[in-house]
Structure formats: C-alpha cells, structure tokens
Amino acid sequence: DQQVKQNSPSLSVQEGRISILNCDYTNSMFDYFLWYKKYPAEGPTFLISISSIKDKNEDGRFTVFLNKSAKHLSLHIVPSQPGDSAVYFCAASYGGSQGNLIFGKGTKLSVKP
Amino acid sequence: DAGITQSPRHKVTETGTPVTLRCHQTENHRYMYWYRQDPGHGLRLIHYSYGVKDTDKGEVSDGYSVSRSKTEDFLLTLESATSSQTSVYFCAISAGAGGRGNTEAFFGQGTRLTVV
Numbered sequence: 001d002q003q004v005k006q007n008s009p010s011l012s013v014q015e016g017r018i019s020i021l022n023c024d025y026t027n028s029m030f031d032y033f034l035w036y037k038k039y040p041a042e043g044p045t046f047l048i049s050i051s052s053i054k055d056k057n058e059d060g061r062f063t064v065f066l067n068k069s070a071k072h073l074s075l076h077i078v079p080s081q082p083g084d085s086a087v088y089f090c091a092a093s094y095g096g097s098q099g100n101l102i103f104g105k106g107t108k109l110s111v112k113p
Numbered sequence: 114d115a116g117i118t119q120s121p122r123h124k125v126t127e128t129g130t131p132v133t134l135r136c137h138q139t140e141n142h143r144y145m146y147w148y149r150q151d152p153g154h155g156l157r158l159i160h161y162s163y164g165v166k167d168t169d170k171g172e173v174s175d176g177y178s179v180s181r182s183k184t185e186d187f188l189l190t191l192e193s194a195t196s197s198q199t200s201v202y203f204c205a206i207s208a209g210a211g212g213r214g215n216t217e218a219f220f221g222q223g224t225r226l227t228v229v
Contacts, residue, residue: 006155034217043117043203043220044156089156100171101146101205101218105155 003027004092006104013111019077021107023090026071030092030102035064035075038087038106047088048075080111116140119204119221126228132191134224136204138184144207145187146171146218147179149200156203162187194228201225 005024013019023033031052036044050057050064050073057064063076077084090104116139126132136145146161148171158171160179168179176198178190191198202225207218 036220041223043205043222046217046219049217091156100158100161100169101207102158102172103148103156105153 001026002104003030004090004102004104006090006107008107009105010108010110013080013109015082015111015113016079019075019080019084019109019111021075021077021088021090021109023073023075023104024071025073025092027092027094027102028071029094031095032093033064033066033073034091034093034101035062036089036091036103037084038089044089077109080109082111082113085109085111117204117206117219117221119202119224121224122222123225124227126194126226128195128228129193132194132226134189134202134204134226136187136189136206136221138187138206140206140208140219141184142206142208143184144209144218145181146205146207147177147187147189148203148205149173150203150223151200159189159202191226194226196228199226199228
C-alpha cells in the first residue's frame with residue numbers, strides 16, 4: 001500500500017511559467033516532508049523540506065505548500081527554467097521511524113524553451 | 114558535495130551468485146540507507162542503519178542483508194542474486210532520522226546492477 005503518492009508521472013511546462021508538482025500521503029503520522037530532484041545517471045539531490053507545523057516553506061524559486069487536512073503537499077517552481085527538467089520525488093518521514101524515509105514514484109518535469 | 118562513495122558503480126553478475134555493494138561516507142553521519150530505484154516504483158527503501166551494528170528492514174528487504182561495523186561503511190549483500198534484483202541502488206546518509214530538521218539525506222551516485 002503506497003503511503004506517498006505522486007499521481008502524475010509526467011508534467012510539461014513552458015519556460016517562465018509556473019510548475020506545480022503534487023504529492024498525497026496516507027499516513028497521518030508523517031510530520032516531515034521533503035522534495036528531491038533527480039537528473040539521469042545521478043543520485044537524487046535535496047531541494048526543499050517542510051515540517052508539519054508549517055503550511056508553507058519558500059527557497060528562492062521553490063515553494064512547498066502543505067495541507068495537512070487533505071494530506072496533500074505541492075511544490076511550486078516559479079519561474080520554470082529548462083534546467084529544472086528532471087524527475088521530482090516527494091518523500092515523508094515521522095519522528096518514531098528511526099530514519100525511514102518513504103518516497104513517492106516521482107514526476108518527470110519537462111520545461112520547454 | 115556530501116562525501117559519499119558507492120562501489121562498484123556498475124556490475125554485471127550471474128543469477129545465484131552473491132554480490133556486495135559498498136557505501137562509504139566521510140561525513141560521520143549516524144544514519145545510512147540503501148534504496149533501489151526501478152521504473153514505475155520510484156525509490157524504495159531496502160535497509161537502513163541508525164548506528165554501528167544497528168540496522169533495520171525497509172519496504173523491500175527480502176533477499177538482501179546489510180552490515181555496518183564502522184560508522185563510515187554500510188554494506189548491502191545480495192545473498193543469491195536474482196534477475197528481479199536488477200536495479201539501480203542508491204546509498205544515502207543523514208545526520209538526523211529521515212532527513213529531519215536541517216539534516217536532509219544526501220545520496221550517492223548509484224550502482225547499476227545487472228543480474229543475468
């Protein structure tokens with residue numbers, strides 16, 4: 001049973017526009033959420049995170065929104081750039097998990113010039 | 114870049130043979146993880162370690178074992194490799210559990226394993 005779901009396998013966006021990547025989770029114990037970006041033939045790299053005590057975290061062009069009642073988070077990239085083209089993974093953990101970080105299946109973002 | 118080295122980077126092995134993948138870190142981080150990445154499945158946790166000699170199973174641990182005798186090394190062993198274990202394997206490290214707080218998990222470059 002998938003605890004972290006990214007229901008869109010792919011997303012295509014024009015350069016300069018907003019990219020919105022979505023993630024849903026089922027485990028109400030999750031209290032920390034992260035987004036990772038992955039280029040082909042490389043390991044995932046950390047992008048941004050949010051604690052469940054917040055509903056928004058911003059870092060430059062990247063903003064993550066958390067809606068706990070809906071068990072939903074989203075990553076907004078504004079403005080999108082061709083270099084943002086990658087696979088984006090949503091991940092979640094909870095305090096008693098001793099380090100168990102659960103990932104979604106990923107969304108492939110393509111930003112077209 | 115976080116000091117994580119995975120070896121080997123590529124390996125082809127035959128069904129039924131044992132295989133060991135190594136993850137070495139120079140960050141002195143407490144937590145270490147092994148994930149596999151497969152098309153349509155994303156990243157799935159195999160095993161993780163929360164200290165020397167302290168390990169636990171993840172989501173897809175069957176057929177795999179791990180050992181951590183030193184802080185810096187986390188070994189993943191496929192006891193008897195099968196074709197279903199053909200995958201890309203990633204090691205990750207974190208100073209905090211599950212990449213919490215400001216201690217996000219850093220990933221290695223990956224090991225591409227092919228079992229024929």
